Amino acid sequence: MQAGLVILCLGYVLSQFFRAFLAVLSTALESDLGAMPEDLAFASGLWFLTFAAMQLPVGWALDRVGPSRTASVLLLVGGGGGALVFALASAPVHISFAMVLIGIGCSPVLMASYYIFAREYPPRRFATLAALMLGVGSLGNLVASYPTALAVELLGWRGTLFGLASISTAVAIGIALTVQDPARVDAAEGPKGSVLDILRMPVLWPIFIMMFVAYAPSAALRGLWISPYLSDVFDMDRGAVGIASLVMGSAMILGTFAYGPTDRWLGTRKGVVLGGSLLACVSLGGLMIWIDGPVLLVIALMAAVGFFGASFPVILAHGRAFVPPHMVGRGVTMLNFFGIGGVGIMQFASGRLHAEMVGPDLSLPYFAIFGFLLTFLLVGCAIYLLSRDRLD
Numbered sequence: 070m071q072a073g074l075v076i077l078c079l080g081y082v083l084s085q086f087f088r089a090f091l092a093v094l095s096t097a098l099e100s101d102l103g104a105m106p107e108d109l110a111f112a113s114g115l116w117f118l119t120f121a122a123m124q125l126p127v128g129w130a131l132d133r134v135g136p137s138r139t140a141s142v143l144l145l146v147g148g149g150g151g152a153l154v155f156a157l158a159s160a161p162v163h164i165s166f167a168m169v170l171i172g173i174g175c176s177p178v179l180m181a182s183y184y185i186f187a188r189e190y191p192p193r194r195f196a197t198l199a200a201l202m203l204g205v206g207s208l209g210n211l212v213a214s215y216p217t218a219l220a221v222e223l224l225g226w227r228g229t230l231f232g233l234a235s236i237s238t239a240v241a242i243g244i245a246l247t248v249q250d251p252a253r254v255d256a257a258e259g260p261k262g263s264v265l266d267i268l269r270m271p272v273l274w275p276i277f278i279m280m281f282v283a284y285a286p287s288a289a290l291r292g293l294w295i296s297p298y299l300s301d302v303f304d305m306d307r308g309a310v311g312i313a314s315l316v317m318g319s320a321m322i323l324g325t326f327a328y329g330p331t332d333r334w335l336g337t338r339k340g341v342v343l344g345g346s347l348l349a350c351v352s353l354g355g356l357m358i359w360i361d362g363p364v365l366l367v368i369a370l371m372a373a374v375g376f377f378g379a380s381f382p383v384i385l386a387h388g389r390a391f392v393p394p395h396m397v398g399r400g401v402t403m404l405n406f407f408g409i410g411g412v413g414i415m416q417f418a419s420g421r422l423h424a425e426m427v428g429p430d431l432s433l434p435y436f437a438i439f440g441f442l443l444t445f446l447l448v449g450c451a452i453y454l455l456s457r458d459r460l461d
Contacts, residue, residue, distance in 0.1 A: 073137070073248030074202075077182045080144055080240050081206030083233075084175035087148075087168075088116060088288065088412075089213040092296040092314060096307055097226045098164065106297045108161040110420025112168045113293050117413030119172030121406045125264060127177045128402030132395075135250030136181035145241035147174025149234050156230035174237065179206065180402050181248070187389060187397040188251040193333065193460060196386035200329025203382050207322040210291065214314035218307050267396060267403050275456035276388040280381075280404050281411035282449030283346055286353060286442040287378030288412040289419055290371055291317050297423075298435045303364045313368050320372035324379030331383070332460065338387040339458040342380045346450050349377035353443040360432045360439070381408060390459040415445065 091098075091109045098104040104112075123143075130139040151170030158164050179202065186198045220229045267273065295314055299305040305313070328345065332338040352373035359366050385404050392400030419438045426434035 076243040080178035082209035085209030114416035116168040116172040121410035123176035124402040124406035128399035131398030137248040140181040141245035148237035152234035199382035204325035210318035215311035218311035279453040280407040285415040321375035324376035
């Protein structure tokens with residue numbers, strides 16, 4: 070099982086990479102294909118919404134088919150195939166289609182590992198294990214920064230994507246060969262359930278809302294807006310943007326590891342998530358105040374958004390604590406559906422907002438985006454106050 074988890078972690082490195090790499094490719098794609106920031110925002114939003122929509126069939130497949138076949142087949146067809154389509158793109162619409170395929174391919178990888186954690190390990194360890202997988206897998210976020218910028222300089226963006234298609238294919242084959250499915254829970258021997266039963270649990274809805282809003286600001290900034298913002302307002306080149314992206318990506322990884330065991334140390338999941346999210350709100354407010362710099366402060370504030378916005382595994386563990394064993398697959402994927410779906414909607418909305426606010430004041434579109442993200446997160450925190458805390 071451990072070898073399989075290592076390969077699943079490599080698959081999740083790819084998933085983190087693909088959700089963030091467009092920010093570094095934006096200049097090259099605009100030059101070669103005429104892809105504007107709003108085009109990439111649309112493509113990125115499609116990745117997240119496709120990923121979110123896939124959580125429903127993935128949850129069913131994890132419970133009925135098992136994580137090995139579910140993750141390997143989808144990553145092979147979607148991840149490998151989508152990267153290949155991207156490498157051959159000749160217009161922005163091809164990027165959008167490729168991102169849909171890649172979203173399908175990446176959709177089962179993290180949930181396959183979480184399914185194994187939920188079935189094979191004690192509930193109190195779930196948040197720590199989930200954070201460990203998320204943190205190590207988030208190395209893909211780092212690879213999608215300066216290393217990708219360097220690869221594009223050396224190989225071109227098409228050569229980089231051809232390489233990613235090969236890597237995705239190899240990881241998919243590795244999952245098929247190494248991941249062992251946990252013993253299946255036979256619904257005939259116990260209570261039955263469906264995703265509708267998950268949605269009928271009132272205790273989960275404040276947690277769903279928090280999942281919907283918590284990851285969106287950091288994912289939007291790191292995956293999409295950090296590059297055009299720093300390029301437009303501070304005239305930073307691709308290499309400097311790559312380094313700034315690396316700083317924010319590193320902060321997101323450190324935040325994930327910091328969140329992991331904190332719920333057990335403090336004896337609360339709700340308090341950890343709420344406190345961290347409010348600090349992310351403060352960081353977004355700081356970006357609005359210092360929208361025109363100094364640039365080092367701006368990068369530090371974006372890193373703070375990434376660090377405090379890394380509460381995903383604790384929110385997931387909070388919701389998983391209320392889900393019965395025979396619906397673990399559908400439960401964790403439904404929580405992930407809300408988390409990733411929120412990012413997709415915010416990518417679409419922020420892209421539209423950017424397009425409408427473009428004008429002589431180069432910082433105004435980003436001021437509006439930061440304010441929108443701040444409001445989005447504050448509303449979610451207010452609703453999350455209604456949730457019931459639970460550790461086991």
